[in-house]
Amino acid sequence: MQTAELIQTVTGSAFKTSVLEGTGPIAVEFMSYGCAHCRVLEPILQQAADRVKAREHVFRVNVAVERELAERYQLEGTPTLVMFLNAQEVGRTEGPHPTLSGVMSAITGPFDSLKQGS
């Protein structure tokens, strides 16, 4: 696993241990360095990751490298944020609005909805 500031990049082998076997709310950004929308989102996602770091982990998967993960999660493009809880996908946002509020809503909304529902 490589460390990139607040968002850790996970490779195929680390995905299982970090995301599927991880505890608590987890957000994964499926991205590619060659994706212009990912580039715009990057500093905002860093900010959002800083805000939620006490209660949520944020990871990054480079789909240009991790093709198998991209296929497994049936991604149709980038950036796609997928939220996991106890190894289950609980929410997904394709191309979140590149504002702090838009990203915060994308990465915390599914977990908040689950809390309210329970």
Add this chain to the structure above:
Amino acid sequence: MQTIPAPILLFNGECAVCRSIAHWVGVSAQGVPVGARIDERPIGDDPAALRSLNPDLDIWAAYETIHLLMPDGSMKVGGEAVAEVLRSLPNCRWFAWTFDLKLLGFRPFQLLLDAGYFVLADVRPLLGCESCGIPSPPVKFIRSLIDRLLQARPGKTRAPHFTASNRAVKPTA
């Protein structure tokens, strides 16, 4: 930091326009001695590998703007990188000297080149590259007109901040 024997031109390997330009540079540089020849390399997907070439090199910045890594450890970006590449090519040297020409403290031909690079960078999405940058509103408008004319985008409407990419999620062979 790796020692670089010759300048390295980093290009977006996902972009057909960038690949064509890099290919043209390679072909034009034929006959140039190896040490003086620019080495074209796709940016790739490994931030650490890029930092090993130059610690100040950021992969996001490399995809956003053309970068030329110099053997002395410096970097040239944008129009300055293009000027340096043209200076190195035998078929462009005859006019590339003009980029150094100063008039009243300005370099008018370099300014023109900077403007040309800026325009090309903006219209690349029109030429088929979505990964180089998000087009400005006029370019977006023109592209939407072209898409409508060609009916190139049937199906569901995409989120506006999303690259529905056949490269980003290309199925494995």
